Amino acid sequence: MSSIATQAPLKSSAGPHSEHKSSMGPVLDVALRVLLFATALVAIIVMVTSKQTKLIPVAPGIAVPVAAKFNHSPAFIYFVAALSVACLYGIITGFLSVLALMKPGGVPTKLQIHFVMFDALLLGIVAAATGTAGGVAYIGLKGNSHSGWNKICNTYGSYCFHFASSILLSLISSITLLLLVWLSLYVLSKKIARRAI
């Protein structure tokens, strides 16, 4: 993409090179939004299907089956809610981006500004969800001796594995949102620069 960017200032008006460059931005935009939708969806599915039941011995000789589900902790409920918002946002904006791709002018500037604002807002929400689930999962993994909170990952191994992969996927989602805002700002600044020439 950098090699195409160095060719753009040489041609002042819309030529084949700038047209090629202007079609690269929206395609990358759509691809990133699809990635956002996919990672958010998989993170939600992995988190929701994380139920595990284990037999916990409460007294010598008696073992009670205790289930661990994701909705036992409000942190994970927020995680699923935030990522479903991100998933829905990915679908809607991906659809709008594909529609804009078919038009010759690319995405209109006003829509791009709104994309930037909502992308940045959603980055905040998804980053908060990642941090929230990560904090609780870290305590579940290591325990905390100072507050008397025991670790649970030694008994519920697959439950913790579901969390870890889910949190990793939401981290990828937030990085995707970061790249989307960077891309939108880059495309907007190039549009302004081209208009000023």
Add this chain to the structure above:
Amino acid sequence: METQFKEVEVVNRKTSFTVKDLAVRLLALALTLVATVLLGVDKETTTVSVKLVSSLPPVDLPVTAKWTQMSAFVFFVIANAIACSYGAASLILILVTRGRNKLVPIMVTILDLVMVGLLFSGVGATSSIGVIAYKGNSHVQWDKVCNVFDKFCQQVAIAIFMSFAGGIAYLLLIVLAALKLHK
């Protein structure tokens, strides 16, 4: 009001910053500084009466709650410290290279976005730990701690709000940068 700010932009060759930008950046710097300091000096020592042996009367043990005991709080303090020092550095950089350097506004906007993500994830981690400490979690046998450490928990809550406001301020900076590109 709008034309006033536009005039300032045109005079400074369109790549410089308006007073609005600098004010919001200063606000973000101040908020993250307050959040870092609030949690960084948060320490509470109370006595808890513990029955060691059932025949003897309960013994008073001093217990301390410090922010270093919880890794989420450590992450919060580090994230806010990074955001605060970045706010100071970017403020100084913008004031020094006002309008002359084309690369500085772009780099600052890029790093502003990283700060948004960092601050919000710190807020999320600390508030999830705070909710567990406040209400406990019966499913995993994690007891609530905030009934004992009242002042500690209150200070953590205030620090979370400050950091959240700082994150919103950085978000506002991104929105201002995007709107500036629109004009």
